[in-house]
Amino acid sequence: MKNLLALICLITSPFAMGLEAFCFSSQYSLSQIKDHVQIIASPKDKIYLRESQNCLEVATSSSKVELMRKWISKKYPILKSYTVGQQVAPSAIPSNCRLAVEKEVSGSNEVTTAAIGQRNRLNQQTSRTSGKSVSSLVLGMGSSGVVSVNGQRVELECLQSGAAGLKIKVSLVGPRQEIATQLVVNKGIRTNLGSVVEDLNRQSRSAGFPSGVSVSKSSGSLTYDYYLLAK
Secondary structure, three states: OHHHHHHHHOOOOOOOEEEEEEEOOOOOOHHHHHHHHHOOOOOOOEEEEEOOOOEEEEEEOHHHHHHHHHHHHOOOOOOEEEEOOOOEOHHHOOOEEEEEEEEEEEEEEEEEEEEEOOOOEEEEEEEEEEEEEEEEEEEEOOOEEEEEEOOEEEEEEEEEEOOOEEEEEEEEEOOOOEEEEEEEEOOOOEEEEEEEEEEOOEEEEEEEOOOEEEEEEEEEEEEEEEEEEEO
């Protein structure tokens, strides 16, 4: 206990932090290692899980890196460690997710109506559609929420990825539309989530007296493009 208290006393809270990565064999749980590191971490230290490489990234002062290394290696063998980039200001590390979901629609529809009876008629109309809807949402790190984009329900979950990246899980389910994806994004970069095409090809026929026979045929499609922007 005395050694632990002495180690904690050496830890300070600097204005800027370096980002150091510690990597481990796949047999070790990153969550358990994180709990072990948090024993000596200060409130300003940030700890991230890079699961793809089974590495723990610790944003802390350069003076504390060696202390962290010794503390971790007492319980968990470190395969490798390295510095990730230059110094990272604490303000650059996001504490929440400010997200915007954009829905763009474009397409055309051609409707042809023919009537055969006492009076024969042929009518043809073409309509073009384009538009854009945007909805915004603020989520706490690690939480999920729902946003409606022009009547379309979109479920979002926000997770930390590295020091400044965000891992977003997106689920969009509707009568004719379904998108489920997971991606890593950075602030200010607009990312395409996917496209859904709605087929507008239809045909109907009616008959009556004295109006005769009426045939209506429509052809075309609408394309819905979804985008995600982290602010």
